[in-house]
Amino acid sequence: MSYISVKEASEKWGITERVVRQYCADGRIPGAFITGKTWNIPDTAEKPGRKPRRRKTPEDLPGRLTMEKENGISGGIYHKVQIELTYNSNHMEGSRLTHDQTRYIFETNTIDAPDGSLNVDDILETVNHFRCIDLIIDQAKRPLTEALIKQLHLVLKSGTTDSRKSWFAVGAYKRLANEVGGRETTAPEDVPKKMKELLSDYKKREAVTFEDLLEFHYRFELIHPFQDGNGRVGRLILFKECLRNGIVPFIIEDDMKLYYYRGLHEWRNEQGYLRDTCLAAQDRFKIYLDYYGVKY
Numbered sequence: 001m002s003y004i005s006v007k008e009a010s011e012k013w014g015i016t017e018r019v020v021r022q023y024c025a026d027g028r029i030p031g032a033f034i035t036g037k038t039w040n041i042p043d044t045a046e047k048p049g050r051k052p053r054r055r056k057t058p059e060d061l062p063g064r065l066t067m068e069k070e071n072g073i074s075g076g077i078y079h080k081v082q083i084e085l086t087y088n089s090n091h092m093e094g095s096r097l098t099h100d101q102t103r104y105i106f107e108t109n110t111i112d113a114p115d116g117s118l119n120v121d122d123i124l125e126t127v128n129h130f131r132c133i134d135l136i137i138d139q140a141k142r143p144l145t146e147a148l149i150k151q152l153h154l155v156l157k158s159g160t161t162d163s164r165k166s167w168f169a170v171g172a173y174k175r176l177a178n179e180v181g182g183r184e185t186t187a188p189e190d191v192p193k194k195m196k197e198l199l200s201d202y203k204k205r206e207a208v209t210f211e212d213l214l215e216f217h218y219r220f221e222l223i224h225p226f227q228d229g230n231g232r233v234g235r236l237i238l239f240k241e242c243l244r245n246g247i248v249p250f251i252i253e254d255d256m257k258l259y260y261y262r263g264l265h266e267w268r269n270e271q272g273y274l275r276d277t278c279l280a281a282q283d284r285f286k287i288y289l290d291y292y293g294v295k296y
Helices: 006-013 017-025 062-070 075-091 099-108 119-139 148-155 188-203 208-225 230-244 256-267 272-290
Strands: 033-034 038-042
Touching: 006 017, 006 038, 017 038, 062 075, 062 119, 062 230, 075 099, 075 119, 075 230, 075 256, 075 272, 099 119, 119 148, 119 230, 148 188, 148 230, 188 208, 208 230, 208 256, 208 272, 256 272
Parallel strands: none
Antiparallel strands: 033 038
């Protein structure tokens, strides 16, 4: 093999001799070696490409969530949201998985059950909820649509026992009447109309406020458009719309659920119950944002 000097490589590649020496010292020219103070460079060596510039870490929450999701970063705010939102939202609806089990599934894609058997639906809906969170992050800046709402339900309930029931509509509106907290909800035949009215009213708002989101959430839960999974889909929508409208999102944690349910029940008479509960949850989420250096 023939070798060329630093000067010759400099002329060949159109760069300074100093840069060529630095490439050699950094090991970026395969086969180059030093004799005394002289670098010997293979004459077949090609000019090293530029190192990709390190991207600045996004400081806003949607940007940070997207970056951490796409790069598989562990231990950040994306990791935190996946575990906390999934555990708390599923637990409110009766999931028996512990916080540690939820975290373990997310981190390892396996399950540890030292204390007995686990419900397969609890596991499936946990994994599916992780996928729902990815979906709302991907769609964070896009307007809320009926198609996205149905897609969230489809992802959440796919593969579950409910999905194998002939009368259960996965990713579609309910076919049978249901109640929530002992209260009547919208009749199945009226759901499509009520949902279109809800979304139409919501889209008319030029600047969405925190109270607007709570009003939307109350009306969504009152319609209860799906046979099951309404609470989780509703809270996923809340999180997404907070991201889209520059509002600090929040997670209703286990010790807040009774206040949250009361707030929904009393919304038409007293909005302060739900507002105060969600503001308290928002304050907790701000602690996460401060820890991870995310601006709000």
